[in-house]
Amino acid sequence: xxxxxxxxxxxxxxxxxxxxxxxxxxLRSGMxxxxxxxxxxxxxxxxxVLKKIEQIVIEEQVxxxxxxxxxxxxxxxxLWKESGRLNDYGSEMLRIEDRHGRGMLYGPTNEELVTDxxxxxxxxxxxxxxxxxxxxxxxxxxxxxxxxxxxxxxFFMKDGYSFDMDRESAIHSYNRHMISYLRTYERLGLQxxxxxxxxxxxxxxxSHEFLVLAETGESEVFYDKKVTxxxxxxxxxxxxxxxxxxxxxxxxTQPYARTDETHDQNLFNKLPPERRLSARGIEVxxxxxFGTKYSESMNAEIVLPDGKRTFVEMGSxxxxxxxxVGALIEANHDDLGIIWPTPVAPFLxxxxxxxxxxxxxxxxxxxxxxxxxxxxxDVLYDDRDERVGVKFATMDLIGIPWQIIVGPRDLSEGxxxxxxxxxxxRTRISFSDCSSELLNALxx
RNA sequence: CGGGCUAUAGCGCAGUCUGGUAGCGCGUUCGUCUGGGGGACGAGAGGUCGUGAGUUCAAAUCUCGCUAGCCCGACCA
Numbered sequence: 254x255x256x257x258x259x260x261x262x263x264x265x266x267x268x269x270x271x272x273x274x275x276x277x278x279x280l281r282s283g284m285x286x287x288x289x290x291x292x293x294x295x296x297x298x299x300x301x302v303l304k305k306i307e308q309i310v311i312e313e314q315v316x317x318x319x320x321x322x323x324x325x326x327x328x329x330x331x332l333w334k335e336s337g338r339l340n341d342y343g344s345e346m347l348r349i350e351d352r353h354g355r356g357m358l359y360g361p362t363n364e365e366l367v368t369d370x371x372x373x374x375x376x377x378x379x380x381x382x383x384x385x386x387x388x389x390x391x392x393x394x395x396x397x398x399x400x401x402x403x404x405x406x407x408f409f410m411k412d413g414y415s416f417d418m419d420r421e422s423a424i425h426s427y428n429r430h431m432i433s434y435l436r437t438y439e440r441l442g443l444q445x446x447x448x449x450x451x452x453x454x455x456x457x458x459x460s461h462e463f464l465v466l467a468e469t470g471e472s473e474v475f476y477d478k479k480v481t482x483x484x485x486x487x488x489x490x491x492x493x494x495x496x497x498x499x500x501x502x503x504x505x506t507q508p509y510a511r512t513d514e515t516h517d518q519n520l521f522n523k524l525p526p527e528r529r530l531s532a533r534g535i536e537v538x539x540x541x542x543f544g545t546k547y548s549e550s551m552n553a554e555i556v557l558p559d560g561k562r563t564f565v566e567m568g569s570x571x572x573x574x575x576x577x578v579g580a581l582i583e584a585n586h587d588d589l590g591i592i593w594p595t596p597v598a599p600f601l602x603x604x605x606x607x608x609x610x611x612x613x614x615x616x617x618x619x620x621x622x623x624x625x626x627x628x629x630x631d632v633l634y635d636d637r638d639e640r641v642g643v644k645f646a647t648m649d650l651i652g653i654p655w656q657i658i659v660g661p662r663d664l665s666e667g668x669x670x671x672x673x674x675x676x677x678x679r680t681r682i683s684f685s686d687c688s689s690e691l692l693n694a695l696x697x
Numbered sequence: 698c699g700g701g702c703u704a705u706a707g708c709g710c711a712g713u714c715u716g717g718u719a720g721c722g723c724g725u726u727c728g729u730c731u732g733g734g735g736g737a738c739g740a741g742a743g744g745u746c747g748u749g750a751g752u753u754c755a756a757a758u759c760u761c762g763c764u765a766g767c768c769c770g771a772c773c774a
Binding site: 262264265266267268269270271272287289290345361362391393395396397399403404408410412462471536537538539571572573574575576607608609610611639640641642643644645646647649658660661662663670 | 698703707708709710722723724731732733734735736765766767768770771772773774
């Protein structure tokens, strides 16, 4: 993409409404524009990041055997009457009336809809287990939206719903989700710690929130140092291996890790002092096994092998996709701007022409651009007539991982320069060799 | 929903107390110089001062209402 042909409305100064880093940087780098409180338009750069996160989430869900669907944003109020949540949900739910006077609502979540889909089509244990998920816009009419996309009213969320014939199978579904979430966060370049969550009136051990550690996090978290030392890494996951999956889940959830809501100081104090850590965290996902709460109220039954009927066991699982954009920035930035982890970067690299109007540098930039694009890489070419300082400042701000710097000085000696945004390290690369050496470097 | 604050050019702000020709920086347009970390000079464009009413010869400025946004708290993916 040639920058002069793109739409990248960056701001040099901080918008006064943005208080926290990610919100400020998202506005300054032209990723979003506020439309009203807690509701945003996603501009090209922001949309690219959002879609990259979405794609990774989808891939990991599909890898875990979960099935994508798409449910509507507008839902009929009748279904919510059935579950009893029409009254319970309160004014956080945006209620709408259509022209016929029918009660509608902008969905804050989808348990009712998905249960309705399930009960219409699945009646036998033979069709189980199944997990349906979708990634869709939700709306919660927060009293006080803030922190940009981290706590907007409209938000983009992956929510999945598992259906199982019995508790044992449902727990395996729960564990499967745990692993698929851990993998998702790792691929995004984030460390998210599963923390025991409040299960409310339903009770039980089966709810975890996933927290990313960041200074600006909204909750205080307490954890055993062990949890930040563990990662899935490259290991192969066999989602059909119940024991294996359960063992991995155990290894991640056994060490102490809780938010201030469920924190137990006495338990925490049993850890050796050097392993007791506390920090702030941003919640980026939650998984929940709630049994038959909705299947009972909405009458979603299945027939078991012995011919008896039973209510289907359910769980729901969410990842805040739009919130993750903010969380990623909170976890990856410096004074100059954003530092995107490569997997979610809006562009892998940017070619910076240091001397606009110089035929030779322009030609080299264009050649590099063509090479990289034809190699399948998504690169930006800063072909603006701007001073170098402006170009560097812009690119540092929007956080593209690699800067390919082309200027007459180095070029006269046959070199171009490659700078890594994260550590600022620069490498000189022979221009004659740039198609192979550069490609290798970018594919690290 | 309780408490606090704000609204003047695309963005950041001054002007409001003490009513009298609407200003600064950045950005933007044109030109010249410049060219390895937000450059210089010159010339422009751009605002019914959030909105409605009132007071006054005269309102960005004073009074009242309304709306929107932000912050702290309670609440939440």
